[in-house]
Amino acid sequence: MKQTHTTMSTDNDKDQKTRAVPTGRRYRSVALLMEREGVSEEIRSTVKKNLAQTAVVTQLAKLRHAAGITQEEMGKRLSIGQSAVSKLESGLDEELTLGVISGYIKSTGERIGLFFGKPLSHEQAIKMHAFALKAHLEALAALANEDEEMQRAVNAFFGEAFFNFLRIFAVCRQQLPAGEADFELTMQLLGDEPLPAPTMGPGRRQSSLVI
Amino acid sequence: MWQIEPSTQWEKDHKWYAKKRPDELAAVLANLSRYMKYLKASKNSKCLEAGFLHHEPAGVVALDQKGFSGNLQETRLYLFAVDATKTVHLITIGSKDEQHSDVEFCKCFVEQLQSGEGQTP
Numbered sequence: 001m002k003q004t005h006t007t008m009s010t011d012n013d014k015d016q017k018t019r020a021v022p023t024g025r026r027y028r029s030v031a032l033l034m035e036r037e038g039v040s041e042e043i044r045s046t047v048k049k050n051l052a053q054t055a056v057v058t059q060l061a062k063l064r065h066a067a068g069i070t071q072e073e074m075g076k077r078l079s080i081g082q083s084a085v086s087k088l089e090s091g092l093d094e095e096l097t098l099g100v101i102s103g104y105i106k107s108t109g110e111r112i113g114l115f116f117g118k119p120l121s122h123e124q125a126i127k128m129h130a131f132a133l134k135a136h137l138e139a140l141a142a143l144a145n146e147d148e149e150m151q152r153a154v155n156a157f158f159g160e161a162f163f164n165f166l167r168i169f170a171v172c173r174q175q176l177p178a179g180e181a182d183f184e185l186t187m188q189l190l191g192d193e194p195l196p197a198p199t200m201g202p203g204r205r206q207s208s209l210v211i
Numbered sequence: 212m213w214q215i216e217p218s219t220q221w222e223k224d225h226k227w228y229a230k231k232r233p234d235e236l237a238a239v240l241a242n243l244s245r246y247m248k249y250l251k252a253s254k255n256s257k258c259l260e261a262g263f264l265h266h267e268p269a270g271v272v273a274l275d276q277k278g279f280s281g282n283l284q285e286t287r288l289y290l291f292a293v294d295a296t297k298t299v300h301l302i303t304i305g306s307k308d309e310q311h312s313d314v315e316f317c318k319c320f321v322e323q324l325q326s327g328e329g330q331t332p
Contacts, residue, residue: 014227017316020220022300022324027215030244037217039240043229046237050279051244058245062260066252071260090262090278 056093059112060104064089067108078103137161213250213292215243217301218320224304232284238276239288239304246274246290247299256292271302271317273310289317291324300324 034044046189051058064074071089075082078100086142105111120128137158144154217225230234242263249259257270265273265287272285285307291300302320307314 006227015223017220017303017313019314019323020218020302020320022216023218023222026298028212030240030247031217033217034240035214037222038235039225039266040233043233043237043240047241047244048214050237050241053280054241054245054278058248061245062248062252065259068254070258086260086262092278093278094226104268 026123033198053092056096056101056112056114057089057091060096060101061089063104063108063110067110069107074104074107077107213247213297213299214298215301218303219300220316220320221305228286228304232286233265234281235276235283235286236281236304238279238281239274239286242274242276242278243288243290243301245278246272250299256294267314267317269318269320269321270312273314287313289313291317291321293324305320 025036027036030047031044033039034047065072069077070082071085072082075085078085088096101114123178140154140157144151225236242261243263246259246264248255249261253259257266259272263275263277265275267273267289270291272290272292274281274290275288276286279325286304287307287310289302291302292298294301300320302317303313
C-alpha cells in the first residue's frame with residue numbers, strides 16, 4: 001500500500017502545524033532562550049556537554065567565517081578539499097589534528113591558545129598570568145636599554161600598565177563582600193570621579209593611592 | 212547584536228521534542244548556539260557554511276542534529292535570519308520525514324513576516 005506523505009507521517013501524536021507568528025520574546029543567547037522558555041535542566045546540561053565536545057572546532061569555523069573564507073578556499077589552503085573541511089567542522093574536537101588547527105590559524109591570520117588537561121583554578125590562572133606578565137615586563141625592560149626612544153616608549157608603557165593593574169585590583173576588590181579582607185585599596189585619579197569607597201570592616205587597614 | 216525570537220509553533224515543538232526526543236532537541240539547540248557564533252562573526256548571514264546547516268528556499272535555514280556523539284534521529288530546526296533587525300526567527304522543529312511540509316510551512320511564515328502580517332500577537 002502506498003503511504004501518503006503527510007506532515008505527521010511518523011509523529012502521530014504531534015498537533016497539526018497551523019499558522020505561526022513571532023512571540024515577541026527575544027533572547028541574546030541560546031542559554032537565555034533555554035532558561036526563559038522552560039527547557040529542562042537535563043537538556044540544557046546535554047547542550048553544554050555537546051558544545052564542550054566541539055569548542056575548538058566551533059572556534060576554528062568561527063575564525064574562518066570572520067575572515068570571509070569559504071570552505072572551498074580553506075580546503076585549497078589546507079590541500080584537503082571542501083568536503084574534508086565540512087567534515088572536520090562537523091566533527092568533534094578529539095578528531096582534530098594540530099596540523100589542521102595550525103592551518104586554520106595561518107589562513108585566518110588569527111591566534112588561539114590551547115590548554116590540555118584539567119582546567120586551572122582561578123588562583124592558579126592568576127599566578128600563571130602573573131609569571132607571564134613578569135617575563136614580558138622583563139623583556140620590555142631589556143629592550144629599553146637599547147636606545148633613548150625605546151626607553152621613553154617603555155617608560156610610558158610601564159606607567160600605563162601600572163595604573164591599569166592597580167585599577168583592576170581596586171575595582172575587583174570592591175566586589176568582595178564587606179568584612180572579608182583586612183585591607184582596603186582605593187584609587188583616585190586627579191581630576192576624575194573617585195571610586196565609591198567601600199564600607200570599612202573592623203580591624204581593616206586602608207591604603208589610598210592618588211595618581 | 213543578534214537576537215533569537217521563537218515563534219508560536221516553536222513553543223509547541225520544543226515541548227514535544229523535550230518529552231519525546233530530548234537528545235535530538237539538545238543537539239539542534241547546540242547547533243543553534245554554534246550558528247549564532249558564526250552569525251556574529253560573519254559579515255553576511257546568507258554566506259554561512261557548516262556541515263549541520265542547510266539552505267532551504269526563501270532564505271530559510273535548517274540546522275540538523277549532526278556533529279555530536281550518539282545515534283540520533285534526523286531532526287531539523289528551521290529558522291529565518293533577518294539582517295535588518297538582526298533577529299533569528301525560530302520557526303519550527305521537525306523530522307526528516309516532515310521536511311517537505313515543514314519547508315512549505317516555513318515559507319509561509321517568511322512570507323507573512325515580510326508582508327508585515329506575521330506580527331507579534
